[in-house]
Amino acid sequence: MDPLPVQISEVVYEIPKGAAPGMHVPARIIADRELMAQIARDQSLHQLINVTTLPGTWGRVVGMPDMHEGYGFPVGGVAATLTPDGVISPGGIGFDINCGVRLLASRLTRAQIGGQLETFVHELSRSIPTGYGRHGRLSLSDQELDRVLSDGCPYVVGTLGLGTQEDLERIESGGRLAAADPSAVSARARERGHDQLGTLGGGNHFLEVQEVETVFDDKAAAALGLFAGQMTILIHTGSRGLGHQVCTDAVRTMDASLERFGIELPDRQLACAPLSSPEGQSYFAGMCAAANFGWSNRQVLCHRARTVAERILGGCGDARMELVYDVAHNIAKLEEHAGRRLCVHRKGATRAFGPGNPELPARYQGVGQPVFVPGSMGTRTFVLVGTAGSDEVSFGSCCHGAGRALSRHAAKRRVEGHVLRKELESQGIVVRCPSNAELAEEAPLAYKDVERVVDVVARAGIARKVVRLRPWGVLKG
Amino acid sequence: MGADHRFEEHTGEVRLVLSASTLEELFAEAGRALAEIMLGELPVTTSAGREQRLSVQARDRAALLAEWLNELIFLSETSKQVFTRLHVERVGPNEMQAAVAGVSPDGLRTQVKAATLHGLSLENRGGAWQASVVLDV
Numbered sequence: 001m002d003p004l005p006v007q008i009s010e011v012v013y014e015i016p017k018g019a020a021p022g023m024h025v026p027a028r029i030i031a032d033r034e035l036m037a038q039i040a041r042d043q044s045l046h047q048l049i050n051v052t053t054l055p056g057t058w059g060r061v062v063g064m065p066d067m068h069e070g071y072g073f074p075v076g077g078v079a080a081t082l083t084p085d086g087v088i089s090p091g092g093i094g095f096d097i098n099c100g101v102r103l104l105a106s107r108l109t110r111a112q113i114g115g116q117l118e119t120f121v122h123e124l125s126r127s128i129p130t131g132y133g134r135h136g137r138l139s140l141s142d143q144e145l146d147r148v149l150s151d152g153c154p155y156v157v158g159t160l161g162l163g164t165q166e167d168l169e170r171i172e173s174g175g176r177l178a179a180a181d182p183s184a185v186s187a188r189a190r191e192r193g194h195d196q197l198g199t200l201g202g203g204n205h206f207l208e209v210q211e212v213e214t215v216f217d218d219k220a221a222a223a224l225g226l227f228a229g230q231m232t233i234l235i236h237t238g239s240r241g242l243g244h245q246v247c248t249d250a251v252r253t254m255d256a257s258l259e260r261f262g263i264e265l266p267d268r269q270l271a272c273a274p275l276s277s278p279e280g281q282s283y284f285a286g287m288c289a290a291a292n293f294g295w296s297n298r299q300v301l302c303h304r305a306r307t308v309a310e311r312i313l314g315g316c317g318d319a320r321m322e323l324v325y326d327v328a329h330n331i332a333k334l335e336e337h338a339g340r341r342l343c344v345h346r347k348g349a350t351r352a353f354g355p356g357n358p359e360l361p362a363r364y365q366g367v368g369q370p371v372f373v374p375g376s377m378g379t380r381t382f383v384l385v386g387t388a389g390s391d392e393v394s395f396g397s398c399c400h401g402a403g404r405a406l407s408r409h410a411a412k413r414r415v416e417g418h419v420l421r422k423e424l425e426s427q428g429i430v431v432r433c434p435s436n437a438e439l440a441e442e443a444p445l446a447y448k449d450v451e452r453v454v455d456v457v458a459r460a461g462i463a464r465k466v467v468r469l470r471p472w473g474v475l476k477g
Numbered sequence: 478m479g480a481d482h483r484f485e486e487h488t489g490e491v492r493l494v495l496s497a498s499t500l501e502e503l504f505a506e507a508g509r510a511l512a513e514i515m516l517g518e519l520p521v522t523t524s525a526g527r528e529q530r531l532s533v534q535a536r537d538r539a540a541l542l543a544e545w546l547n548e549l550i551f552l553s554e555t556s557k558q559v560f561t562r563l564h565v566e567r568v569g570p571n572e573m574q575a576a577v578a579g580v581s582p583d584g585l586r587t588q589v590k591a592a593t594l595h596g597l598s599l600e601n602r603g604g605a606w607q608a609s610v611v612l613d614v
């Protein structure tokens with residue numbers, strides 16, 4: 001039986017180092033009593049303890065309040081390993097490398113848009129390829145794919161012309177990780193990804209049209225260009241099949257090299273290698289390339305959303321959509337924390353750097369990094385900003401969503417998709433999702449209470465609330 | 478006893494549990510379960526297309542099960558097919574051979590990203606093969 005976490009402050013629990021065999025560092029969980037009880041229902045805590053056994057883990061591993069059972073790492077887990085010889089674990093980033101969210105803000109309000117909303121959501125659904133569909137994909141030549149992998153958004157904006165220079169300042173790492181090496185991406189990964197740039201994909205990926213419903217912090221909202229009543233668009237997707245294959249390839253390679261490195265693991269999916277090793281370096285270069293693909297994917301989708309907005313809503317007023325920020329929540333980054341160079345794994349967790357961090361653009365130096373915490377379909381999304389305190393508590397990280405509370409099967413047993421569709425429509429939310437069963441899987445009751453999750457991260461001092469967004473329309477991947 | 482599969486509760490993903498009297502039946506059942514996840518209730522209007530032969534290698538038998546599923550996931554995504562006709566000819570300790578044919582649906586009910594090594598098991602209990610594998614969906 002796993003050791004139980006001990007409450008060490010109002011919203012922080014700890015499983016001390018030594019509470020289970022092989023732990024190199026303690027595990028901390030940011031949660032209140034209610035969320036802790038939900039987290040303890042599945043294998044999340046066991047998985048978090050497993051992560052503390054990875055060679056080179058430093059400081060502590062951290063579970064976010066939206067944590068739930070994953071594979072290897074829990075979703076909502078943060079772990080830092082000491083460079084150069086601490087390990088990098090592909091499972092600590094996940095198959096969907098650089099899954100993330102980006103928020104666009106318009107200058108339009110609901111009153112200006114009026115009856116055009118449904119047409120707008122419909123046209124978005126026609127222009128944004130979801131799921132399996134073949135239409136609308138941007139098919140890349142080998143040379144173009146190389147450029148996307150090595151140069152990310154600067155290539156998509158600068159050469160393909162899909163965006164503005166201002167966009168690049170408002171993307172985590174400028175939408176490009178310089179350590180990317182296209183040659184570290186296998187032919188299979190390239191084959192999966194060559195026609196997937198500019199696609200939303202399936203699963204829990206979505207595009208949502210929203211309204212700024214509540215402003216909690218006027219000054220911070222103004223710094224982010226947000227105001228009450230304004231229309232926003234949130235895009236949630238990642239690096240698609242290309243990233244999935246990069247992870248699949250690396251897990252296979254690292255699983256086969258564990259013995260050579262003398263690494264024993266409690267779970268094979270935690271397969272890892274020292275970052276300094278050829279295996280570690282090759283994965284890191286491939287992961288960075290897949291991350292560049294992920295940011296580029298969201299950049300292409302952003303361009304498509306802007307084009308539809310100007311075409312459909314141009315008659316309603318100024319339909320330009322400005323990028324607020326784009327942040328990854330499945331990634332490993334080399335960062336300085338507490339004077340050490342660390343490889344920070346964020347699996348279902350968002351970077352949340354505070355004001356003054358040199359990684360942030362000039363525009364956000366005074367306010368902190370924007371963080372987006374979507375709830376479930378039909379519930380609210382929160383915009384927060386990172387704090388200086390997040391560095392000490394969570395390696396500058398925050399939660400990435402509400403976090404699942406029920407499995408997909410359990411959700412379908414409790415919710416009928418057609419009933420949920422009517423409920424959402426009765427709330428004025430336009431839903432574009434082909435299957436009622438898929439709709440039921442993502443029902444609000446399948447997720448933790450996003451208001452509570454956000455309240456906990458604010459009380460833990462790792463981010464503060466700026467605005468709350470209410471959905472108008474959902475396009476489900 | 479033939480072959481059987483069920484999906485067990487997992488908060489974020491899909492845990493597939495399989496049983497069969499032979500390894501070949503178990504691997505074929507795993508492929509059918511994958512097709513079931515991908516297609517769900519969607520109608521399939523096309524008939525299975527051209528058969529292709531596959532050969533998959535891995536470090537051990539359990540990893541071979543994950544590799545087999547990952548091979549089907551890769552081929553599904555790149556050829557826009559779901560493999561519904563699966564004949565597993567031989568499963569060895571480190572390699573397997575199969576012949577598969579797929580249908581080309583208009584869409585997918587669930588996209589499967591990968592078969593993971595998390596909680597992966599494959600063992601013979603009392604003469605029957607049993608396996609568990611978590612799929613990232």
